[in-house]
Amino acid sequence: MRLILVDDEKGIVDGLKKMIGRYLPECKVVGVAHNGLEGVKLIQKLQPDVVITDIRMPQADGLDMIQMLRDEGSKAKFILLSGYADFEYARRGMQLGVQFYINKPVEEEQLRDCVHQVMETIQTDRAKLREVDDLKQEVHSRKQESALRDMLDVGSENAELMEELLQAAQLPTDGASFACILLEFDGHADALKEMSFQQVLCKIDLALKPYRGVYRFRYSGSQVAVVVSHSGAIGYGDLVHRIKTLKEGVYRDLKLSMTVGIGTVQKRAAGISQSFEEARYALSYKVVKGLDTVIPYPEIMDLNERSHPVPEELEAKLEAGLDNMDEVECVGTIREIFRWMEGEPSMSPAELQLQCLNILLSSVRKMSFQQLQQNDFLGRHILSLEGIARFRTLERLEEWMIQVIRRMIAFKLEHNIPKKKDMITQIKDYLSKHYNESISLAELAARFFISPYYLSQFFKQKTGDTYVNYLAQLRIGKAKELLEKTDLKVYEICQLVGYSDTQHFARLFEKLTGCKPSEYRRNLPKL
Known part of the structure; x- marks a missing residue:
């Protein structure tokens, strides 16, 4: 812990430094000030964890100093040195959020106990902040993964929806290049257990570390999708080399075999879904190239041309x-x-x-x-x-x-797989019953024993709409019904129709209906 001492009496400062050095080895005095104004400047500069300060000092007393630092957003914890006659000062200190006091003259045991209490408080506060940060990161990751999954499945021709998903995914797009990779692990869907899955993700991050952004997630069963973004150009040969090195490392360290399809590099974010379609197409050629291989899309094109x-x-x-x-x-x-x-x-x-x-x-x-x-x-x-x-x-x-x-x-x-002429009807029927669940194109394709790529193309061909857009229309239609017939709050309706991000739901609702959910309810005809 980093400490600063503020007191106008040099003898008290020197005594505190000696006691801290002797009884509190986990603490280090990083600075000393002898009045309130000097203390403000030093604390703002060094950003200590703990400040031990006298109350009565020239230029600005201890409480004025604390007030100025609080106004500037200081996160330091303060310990006040006070005498028994300083009750009014102590009361003002409480109003400023000061919780810790040491009576003069300072005794070693009292100093040690008080600083330990402050340290425990700081550690508890930091643990809570880490929990909040971890939760925020998890929510952000889930939202980003959901948007990326939809981007991969939506099809490259739907530019308007792609822009909406890019905004939800929060991908940096200025001057960036993108490429998609699809990894498929040998074996059944349980090949990637949770522990090995996390290890695989770490391997991916390490292999692709030079690129600015690497977004990876389980796509379907034993498949992992990877979206790579980089400021400037992505060297395709270098990308293929890194994926081959990744494949070798995963087998060597985790004893997992994988086959990989790699899409081409796209110079705009709207091409992400095209690159993924190419990666998926390349992966399907494992029956020609063999399992446990890396298959770049251009090689497949060369094979077909010959x-x-x-x-x-x-x-x-x-x-x-x-x-x-x-x-x-x-x-x-x-x-x-x-x-x-x-x-x-x-x-x-x-x-x-x-x-x-x-x-x-x-x-x-x-x-x-x-x-x-x-x-x-x-x-x-x-x-x-x-x-x-x-x-x-x-x-x-x-x-x-x-x-x-x-x-x-x-x-x-x-396996009772429906005929082509019946499949879209069955898929629509399934979506109408499960629209409120998280249903990716890959998961839906697995349920109907069809590849995601083919389902995406076939759905668009037969309905005139992408799967992602169809599901969005269905969900927003259900949301309109709930707005009309219930008093549920907007965030509750958002969750009931299958969305976890209220802001994304509100933007999508406005895009498809022309008004926000609250405005839609407000404009309903009065009965």
Whole structure:
């Protein structure tokens, strides 16, 4: 503890210094003043924890000094040196919040006990402040994570909503670059237990420490999303290198294997969702690149550019058959695709194998992480170049593809996964019953055994609105009903419709209705 002594009698000051040095080794006298005005300047400069001051001094007495320091916001604790005749001074001291007094002449035991009491008070106050700060930080982190999660899922085309979410996330955007990363840990959803999860977050922070901002959180099951921001440019090669080093360190120290997709660097915050879509897309190519790999998005683009693309109409036809679990349609389409491949004599066996994977990827990419984990047939030994390498002829590849497609349809039927034409209806029905819960796109996708990326695209295609915007409209609609039919306070309604941040709720309400929640209630027609 840092102490300052203020007394106009040098002998008392010297005596206090000796006693403190002898009986209070945890304290250090950092300064001495001999009148109130001198004390004010010294205390403002050195910001001590404790001040022991006489009451009666020239220029400004001890209480005047305390008053001036309190007016300036000083947080120091004061101990008054007072005689038995100084009762009026003591009463004024209490009004100033002074709790501690030492009677003159000062005795060692009294000084030690009084300073120890002050130290305990200071430590208790600091502990309370830390609790408040920790709580504030936790609330801020939760709000930021919620906004970031929505930013990742909302889609890059919704600029207006993106601005709202950027404001809620409090991300610095001036002159900044951004990139997104998606980590997926090998194993089931429990692979990241709470302790190992915190250790992984620490590893991420350490690996990406040179960047100005690193925001990371559990995205879904065994997936961790990372948003990196930096003032100026982000070197993509350096970012990929750091992620590879992170992957090696996580396996070495935590014995966790992970596969990583890395999106491209974006020069504006509105591109964050695009970079995340790219990271998610890159990660889906683990069936080509293998597990326990780092997959930058540009590598996937290069891979696709080198391959012979199957006609889009045939891919769309296969996709429709899978979505509606029509085995006859799917098998027929596979036959058509292979007849087309027979007409491409320049394709090598390796290219044929890769082409089969690319055909399946359009379907596998729609499957959720949980679905892939549960479907053993679509595990690492089937959807991999090593697995396909066994089939060197078109005929055997064709039969293998049909077998995979049949297994995918059987899995969907076994788990009661809705057909494409029914899925949006079921999702809307689920949201109408659970709108007041924290429902991220990733969590919703896992519930319906579909990948978040595909759900985001499909939802927008079928409803004309993003998932995030649809949920916001639903919640605000429920909030309007509560404002109309109840006397609940705005913050209570905010929580009842699924929001934790009242300010964000009020801004969103005003944006979607044109007025604040309180104004909406005030303008309701009188019955």
